[in-house]
Amino acid sequence: MNEHLLSMHDLSATDVTRILDTAESFREVGTRVIKKVPALRGRTVVNFFLENSTRTRISFELAAKRLSADVINFSAGGSSVAKGESLKDTALTLQAMGADAIVIRHSSSGSPLQLTRWVDAHVLNAGDGTHEHPTQGLLDLYTMREKLGRIEGLRVGIVGDVLHSRVARSLSFGLVKMGAEVTLVGPPTLIPPDVSAWGVQVSYDIEGVLPKLDVCYVLRIQRERQRLEYFPSVREYARLFGITRDRVALMPEGGLIMHPGPMNRGVEIDSDVADLPRSVIEEQVTNGIAVRMALLFLLLGGGKGETA
Amino acid sequence: MKGPLLDADDVRRAITRIAHEILERDKGAEGVVLVGIADRGDDLAARLAREIRRIEGTDVPVGALDITFYRDDIGLKAEAPEVHETRIPFDVSGKVVVLVDDVLFTGRTIRSAMDALMDLGRPRKIQLAVLVDRGHRELPIRADFVGKNVPTGRADDVRVLVAELDGEDAVVVEGAR
DSSP states (O other), X not given: OOSSBOOSTTOOHHHHHHHHHHHHHHHHHTTSSSOOOOTTTTOEEEXXXXXXXXXXXXXXXXXXXXXXXXXXXXXXXXXXTTTTOOHHHHHHHHHHTTOSEEEEEESSTTHHHHHHTTOSSEEEEEEETTTBOHHHHHHHHHHHHHHHSOSTTOEEEXXXXXXXXXXXXXXXXXXXXXXXXXXXXXXGGGSOTTGGGGTOEEESOHHHHGGGOSEEEEOOXXXXXXXXXXXXXXXXXXXXXXXXXXXXXXXOTTOEEEOOSOOOBTTTBOHHHHTXXXXXXXXXXXXXXXXXXXXXXXXXXXXXXXXX | OOOOSBOHHHXXXXXXXXXXXXXXXXXXXXXXXXEEETXXXXXXXXXHHHHHHHHHOOOOOEEEEOOGGGOSOTTTSSSOOOOOOOBOOSOOTTSEEEEEEEEESSSHHHHHHHXXXXXXXXXXXXXXXXXXXXXXXXXXXOOSEEEEEOOOOTTOEEEXXXXXXXXXXXXXXEOOO
């Protein structure tokens, strides 16, 4: 394992497998009456969130607490960031207070990497701009492996606004690394121009792709993109790419529906589809805690900076 | 490397004897559960259960316990320790829990295992069965059932091989390098 978790891109297939295997043990801890182990007693984890987030922040907080670490939540509003303190000065302050790990979410791509140049703490990327969201990608891989028994050879469609989605990037890189077949589906304006380098296929026809999918991964459509003219109207998007009951019926038996949340019911995914048994959206959230526990444990559970 | 300290037959006899001792000490298999410490301890626990079934005709529940998250040396080694599966499909509260491990050495693993067990419930009693006790304790812990006491050097490497993982049953000692 590396010292930090900055991107899925940095991880080897062996790293990914080790993370998922470790997460399996933590999944079991989550089923106990006492859902807590003393593994990271006395360590301090700082949640440094400079962009809105509910599930990722809470998930990291729960993960750290279940490992018995001390957790500090820190967001832009109500902190000295609002007074204009620079990212560097804030980071050095956290460092001076003895943070062992900093979980950062920031609207600028690359800010977690920049942070590693300033602090000694382990840095975990909880989403940076339109770059990556590796913990989401890992929990998605975990959920697929748990539900379908493997990742290699799975056929996964990622549907929607791939262009602006750090989730789509982390997940695609992870899936390709682990030997799955990925097809990106969406309007041409929302497919990144550099996609030929990703090792994935592209389609603009959702109904042609669905019959060949083991997993249909639905991305959130941000309504503000419409104002920026990436697509003419939310209704048209829903008609062309929305995952409806009729479209789900095209998928093979046992195929999964996944979504990273928060959902726009009725836009990218119909309300009754989100509640189908084959939708594993809540399981994704539960698994997220175990995967983040595994990452904190693997990064903080070893000595820092030494090699075996 | 010398020959094995215990060969497959020795291991089998030791397990049979420990099974008898557990039944004698606990007056039968009533309320007894076996929890093996992963890895290898869980395989030995499964074998003890088979022996108890053969002798007494009773099925005792068997579980596997991973103690990684309870270790006292997390962060002291370069790499985070490898984790195994915990699989205890029964309630340990009110039971006589026999912890099973392959080698008893410093006692630190057993300390971790007892803490882990306490988080899972409140056993009536915890006992300890080990295939090999090699001495050099760092904590006030002793085993209730011992396959073989082996005097070793502190730096020796004592290894228990089990057929389930290693293809054969044996206990070998490799001298200090």
